[in-house]
Each structure stands twice: as C-alpha cells, then as structure tokens.
Amino acid sequence: MNIDELREHLCATYPDLCPLFSIEFGDGVLIVDRGRYWSAAKDLRDLGFDRLGMITAVDGIDDFEIVARLTAREIGAHIFLKTHVPRDEPAIETLTDLWPAADWQEREVYDMFGISFRGHPDMRRILLPDDWVGHPLRKDYRDERIIRRPDYI
C-alpha cells in the first residue's frame, strides 16, 4: 500500500470525514467522534499504522481534544487521530490493547488533564505525587502555591 491507496481507502471508510482528511506530505489529520475513536484506531492499526508516537490532550475550554500520533513505517505516513471529550465526563477508551506504548502516555494525560481511559490496566498518576490535588494543565487549575510573574513591561 502506498500513500495514495491509503488516502483512497480512508476516504472510502470515513466518507463524512473525507474533506477533513488530508495526507499531503505524508501527514494526515483524522478527527472522529468519541464513539468511533477506538474503532478508528483499530482500523488504522490494521492498515499498517504500527507505531504510536504519542498521546496528548489539548484543553479547549469547552471540551478536551485527545491527539494520538500514529506512524505507518512501511507506507511512510503519519496521522494525527483526534477526538473530543466533554468536560463534564472526561473519559475515553484506552488504546493500550492496540499499542502497549499507550500505557504511560495515557497515564500522563490522566495526570495532567484528568481524563481517564476506560480499560487502562493501571490508571493512576505518573509524574506528580499520588496525593496531588487537581490536574495542572487544565486551564481552570488553581494552586495557591503558584506565584504569578509580575509585569515588568
């Protein structure tokens, strides 16, 4: 399979997403809704995306965006798989059953954003101490120990 075939295949599988999907220069973005996140990830893995580079999250105030970067080494393509998670119910399926590398990445997302991953084998904090209160990369995080930088200009 080369990149053109991959694009055709993905457009056939996700026709409503086809306008959103671009894979110019070998990099693509695929935004799916929450219910299809795991199955889309599984499709991509079966298509040859054998490497999970990273999983991270973005706090978009209204909701969180999960970003997973996948690489198909044979085809030479990268893809960003994205989905949105609502703020009042921050949970999503785990990808650890597809790529074991997702384990620590998802723990970090949990630590920093408080998004829990259903089916993760070991869902606890990874960087901060276990008794930490709050998730510091959330935009609404408050911590009395933070000293604000004064305005010098």
Added chain:
Amino acid sequence: MALVDKIGQSLTGAPLVLTNVDALIDWSRGQSLWAMPMGTACCAMELIAASFSKFDFDRLGSFPRPDPRHTDVMIVAGTITRKMAPAVKRLWEQMPEPKYCIAMGNCAVSGGIFYYDTYSVVRGVDEIIPVDVYLSGCPPRPEALQDAVLQLRELIRSRSIAQGREYDRVYTLPLPGGERAGTTDPGRAEAADVLAGRRPKTGGDE
C-alpha cells in the same frame, strides 16, 4: 585560631608543631569533604564534570560517594520538585553529623527560572534542608563549585567543636548570615505570606 601555632624544634632536634585539638579536628574535617551528589537537573552536568580529570575534585579531597552514610556534604545540583523533595530530605537525614549542604545553581538556591508560574518546583532547597553555601549561576561552572567547597572549608574551620563558639574568619565571598538576601524579594515575601495564610491566594490564570 590558626592550625599551626608554632613550628619549632623539640629537644631531640626533630621538627615540632604545636596546635590544639579543636583546630586539628576542624582542619581535618575540612580536608576530606566527601560529597553526596544530589544531581537532579542540568546543573548535575557541571557537578559531574567537576569530578573528572579536567577539574579533578579529588585533589581537594572532595570525592563523590553515592551513599549518604559515607558523606559529609550534600551538593544539591538542580531543580528540586515537590515530588523529589521528600527523597532529598530523607537522604539528608541519612547523612551522619557533621554534615553540610551546598546549594548549587539558581534552582537549588531559590527555584531559579522556575520561581514564577510553576506548580511543581520547591523554591530553593533551603525550604527543606539547611544550606551552608549558596552558589548562584545557571549553571555555575566547576571552578565556582570548587570555590564553594573551599568556602565551605573556611566555614568549617570557623566553627569550634565546642557548641556555640565561632572563630573570626575572613571570607572572600560574603556568606548569607541570618536573614538571607532573598528574603527582601517581594515575590518571596509574598510566597511566605501566602503559605502562612496572611495573604489571599493569587495562583493560576486570573
């Protein structure tokens, strides 16, 4: 109190040195400051460089020893996070007396570049353990660390083994005594107020 009070000749003609026990003990303590290398961030690179052949700390008797029970001075080189702080304190408590601490680099002195807008960094290792020598720089060069060890040696010689006695010493660099220089920083005062509950919280994005 000088180490050597008098050099003379004994009755038998052999060279003779007169001194006192206090000075001898202080002198010998300063000569072999085995270091506990508490390297947690980039400053540790300079700490490592200091012990290899170019700078060669061994010749000053300062020898890295990764076992707190064998060491005299803890060199805190790097950022101390809130998660690391209990481990630092625990290692410090495992060191036998007499023990000393050198805070190496701005992070260990005051939090350095992580002083503002950070949720995870301890603002200076002196919030958890007592510090004898503060060494600024980001990172300080190995020569500066060498100087810090020599300063610490002077400090050790100025303390008597008898409790509460100090000898007059002239330091080439001023050492913070009592109130430290950083206490006048409005940010630090604010932090102390917030921690003590004297001031409302001002954290995060307002």
